Amino acid sequence: MEQFDIPVADQGALGATLWQAQQARAVVLLHPATAVTQSYYHAFAAYLSGLGLHVLTYDYRGTGRSIAGHVRDCKVTMADWMEQDVGAVTQWAAARFPALPLLAVGHSVGGHAIALSSATPQLRAAVIVAAHAGVTRTVRGAIERARVWTVMRVLAPLLCRVCGYMPGSRLGLGEDLPSSVMLQWSGWTRLPRYFYDDPAMDAAARAARVQLPLLVLGFDDDPWANRRAIDLLMRPLVNAQVERRQFAPSEVGLPAIGHMGFFRKRSAAALWPQVGDWLLRSA
Numbered sequence: 001m002e003q004f005d006i007p008v009a010d011q012g013a014l015g016a017t018l019w020q021a022q023q024a025r026a027v028v029l030l031h032p033a034t035a036v037t038q039s040y041y042h043a044f045a046a047y048l049s050g051l052g053l054h055v056l057t058y059d060y061r062g063t064g065r066s067i068a069g070h071v072r073d074c075k076v077t078m079a080d081w082m083e084q085d086v087g088a089v090t091q092w093a094a095a096r097f098p099a100l101p102l103l104a105v106g107h108s109v110g111g112h113a114i115a116l117s118s119a120t121p122q123l124r125a126a127v128i129v130a131a132h133a134g135v136t137r138t139v140r141g142a143i144e145r146a147r148v149w150t151v152m153r154v155l156a157p158l159l160c161r162v163c164g165y166m167p168g169s170r171l172g173l174g175e176d177l178p179s180s181v182m183l184q185w186s187g188w189t190r191l192p193r194y195f196y197d198d199p200a201m202d203a204a205a206r207a208a209r210v211q212l213p214l215l216v217l218g219f220d221d222d223p224w225a226n227r228r229a230i231d232l233l234m235r236p237l238v239n240a241q242v243e244r245r246q247f248a249p250s251e252v253g254l255p256a257i258g259h260m261g262f263f264r265k266r267s268a269a270a271l272w273p274q275v276g277d278w279l280l281r282s283a
Helices: 039-050 076-098 107-116 143-162 178-191 201-210 226-232 273-282
Strands: 004-008 015-020 028-031 053-058 102-107 125-129 214-218 240-247
Touching: 004 076, 015 039, 015 076, 028 039, 028 076, 028 107, 028 273, 039 053, 039 273, 053 076, 053 273, 076 102, 076 107, 076 178, 102 107, 102 273, 107 125, 107 201, 107 226, 125 273, 143 178, 214 226, 214 273, 226 240
Parallel strands: 028 053, 028 102, 102 125, 125 214, 214 240
Antiparallel strands: 004 015, 015 053
16 A cells, blocks of 8 residues: 555645555556545455555545644535546546556446546546435435535535534534535526536536446435436536446345445455456456
8 A cells, every 4th residue: 555645736645545455457447436535445445456466545625634734724626626636637647657548436426527527538437335426306206305404504604604614523424524615516406407516517428428337336325426426427428438236235145335334344345355256357
């Protein structure tokens, strides 16, 4: 395991970790979810490395090991994460391992990045895990929908204005986030088709340019990335070769999976081979 920083052309650097495999067949870029640091994915990265795949984990700017100063001083947006940060790690991996194919696994917003990043054509194939168009109206369950609405529409704007950042760690919402990230995310949740309705993103056109094989995973007990919300995200990827797999926890012998559970060690036997085998076949 090797730790280092990857510079971002715009500004700043990404704290990254490389998990090297013996006689590697490919390099896997692991794009994290919002407010989730790379340590959450280390067990999964070690698993993939054991299969013969180099794995690169990292933190988006303003989170984890990629914070320079205080999070309130970070002015990057979620769109910057998907374009600049993902672009930086892709270019780094291509330069470090020019003879190996690049693959990616994207969790939640990391899956959005695979759909929208201009670096995606450098990949051979990618896996999208629990990624969805995060429109509030698609959240399953009235109580959870009301909770998400309150966080996104009321608490996020208020706390970002008062604190200068989103204090997610104090609210049990994961890591603290730059206000510029949180407010852009909040704004997208109000739009009928999420970032596809943001004219500044040109997201539908970018998604249509993706021509990769994509494995898309969803879980029946995930109230956010449910089938309807995944459909909304994936619909504009009209030229990708999409394979969808949907799992119910009871069918794979797990008590729960939800939005975060795929990457927990308890899912290793039942779910990780679904991705590991697919990546090896795609390498």
